[in-house]
């Protein structure tokens with residue numbers, strides 16, 4: 001581990017002037033059963049026994065990446081942010097430092113971020129775009145979420161929009177649409193986003209390629225180590241069969257090419273590799 005300071009959970013030099021730092025923007029709790037989807041409790045209970053609370057919720061970290069390249073800086077994800085109501089904060093047991101002060105504590109000034117790549121626009125990923133006063137937290141950054149994601153986030157299907165904070169997203173929608181990619185796009189040399197769908201209609205992953213090493217972030221398709229099994233899909237996934245198919249394809253590539261994978265909500269060991277495990281895959285923590 002090449003930790004720069006306490007605010008940085010993990011960092012790595014990928015070669016060629018590209019570095020990645022993992023910064024956790026607080027934690028919250030989610031219903032364990034919902035996170036494990038159709039998997040029976042007897043199969044997963046032992047995995048969460050240390051962290052599950054009396055309301056059957058488990059601890060979810062808000063993992064964000066700061067990617068530094070010779071061409072600029074990309075922030076991946078923004079967490080829940082600082083604008084959530086007291087009621088929402090209490091309901092989700094959200095605690096910790098939100099992304100702006102967390103990044104600053106790690107030594108990255110807000111106005112040095114050139115782009116924000118968002119895997120999708122659910123409240124726990126897109127909540128840190130604005131400061132509590134409503135101004136942009138990262139004033140120079142363009143927003144990089146798929147156009148399809150902005151569209152579904154502002155739709156009217158009650159099941160599909162349940163995890164979006166629509167009034168909040170409305171405040172940044174015009175800004176977001178100005179720079180919304182449609183399909184696979186290179187944000188900066190070596191940093192690209194690629195649509196995956198599955199968890200949400202416009203969900204995307206992020207790939208950071210250095211000269212020596214590649215880091216992949218699969219967003220909420222890979223929240224926790226057990227999600228390395230393509231069939232272990234959350235009940236929050238809007239298109240679960242698509243999640244299974246796209247995970248199978250992406251994890252095969254990650255395993256074959258030896259990508260370092262960062263999990264979106266794993267609190268303790270979020271960095272590792274995906275390896276083949278019989279007809280499925282496993283996540284092996286390690287740097």
Ligand SMILES: [Zn+2]
Pocket residue numbers: 122124125220264265
């Ligand atoms: Zn999430």
